Amino acid sequence: MHYIESLMKQKAKRNIHVHIIKHLREMHRLLGIWLAFILIFLAVSGILINHGNSLLLDSRHVGSRILLDHYGVKAPASIEKYRLSKTTDDNVVYVIDDQVWTDNGLLMDSEQSIVAITPWQELIVVLTSHKLYLYTMDFELVDVLDQLTGLPSGIKGISFVGESVYLQTREEYWLSDDQLYSWQATQAPTQPAVVNQVKTNLLTDEKAQLSLQYRTQFLTWEQVILDLHSGRFFGQFGVLFMDFLAILIIVLSITGIYIWVRQARARRR
Numbered sequence: 063m064h065y066i067e068s069l070m071k072q073k074a075k076r077n078i079h080v081h082i083i084k085h086l087r088e089m090h091r092l093l094g095i096w097l098a099f100i101l102i103f104l105a106v107s108g109i110l111i112n113h114g115n116s117l118l119l120d121s122r123h124v125g126s127r128i129l130l131d132h133y134g135v136k137a138p139a140s141i142e143k144y145r146l147s148k149t150t151d152d153n154v155v156y157v158i159d160d161q162v163w164t165d166n167g168l169l170m171d172s173e174q175s176i177v178a179i180t181p182w183q184e185l186i187v188v189l190t191s192h193k194l195y196l197y198t199m200d201f202e203l204v205d206v207l208d209q210l211t212g213l214p215s216g217i218k219g220i221s222f223v224g225e226s227v228y229l230q231t232r233e234e235y236w237l238s239d240d241q242l243y244s245w246q247a248t249q250a251p252t253q254p255a256v257v258n259q260v261k262t263n264l265l266t267d268e269k270a271q272l273s274l275q276y277r278t279q280f281l282t283w284e285q286v287i288l289d290l291h292s293g294r295f296f297g298q299f300g301v302l303f304m305d306f307l308a309i310l311i312i313v314l315s316i317t318g319i320y321i322w323v324r325q326a327r328a329r330r331r
Contacts, residue, residue, distance in 0.1 A: 119283045120284040123282055138302055160174070170188065212244055212245055215231070
């Protein structure tokens, strides 16, 4: 009698385990189907992130307006175009906020606002409120002058009277020698001053293209893929959703291990 009761208990126990295994298999199968796509995406994006440098993802900038808008990358506040030659369209530069661009891309990023851009002798002068940059006509940097080299601060403009170069600050004028490397306070020029920069109007399409070119520098494909991989692309909800998926993957792994262990025991009996 005791033996029969023992057999019945073992059979009931096996039935419970069979019932549990049956439901676990169904849940495991459904979870596996749904999570397979997520795991493929995570694997592919993880590979791209690991090889981001070799794939140049860290230097490839996003040109999609939709993605730039999603990341809140704003258009520049101002775009100005300057022709450094009054007779031709050669050596055109663009001042986009505090950056100077050429047709070949970004030339310089200034910490101060751009005061003036003008040709001088065989060079190009880019002037900010505290620095003076000298470039060749091919936009190669020659020198940077600042207060340590004697350049006055608080510059508001530059002008030319004959062979003389004048800087206007908030309070006075400064006259340079013929090499721009020394300055002395002086009176305002008595002769008419000339500024050798020609500001031109931008076409609507040209302005839109420059605005997009400016915005693309702030976002790379590496950042987009990394945010998609982590869920941050969709904000806090995306992060929580990826956490939820991680929990499901853990559950899938545990149920898979449990099913395998039960089947292994059953085969040994």
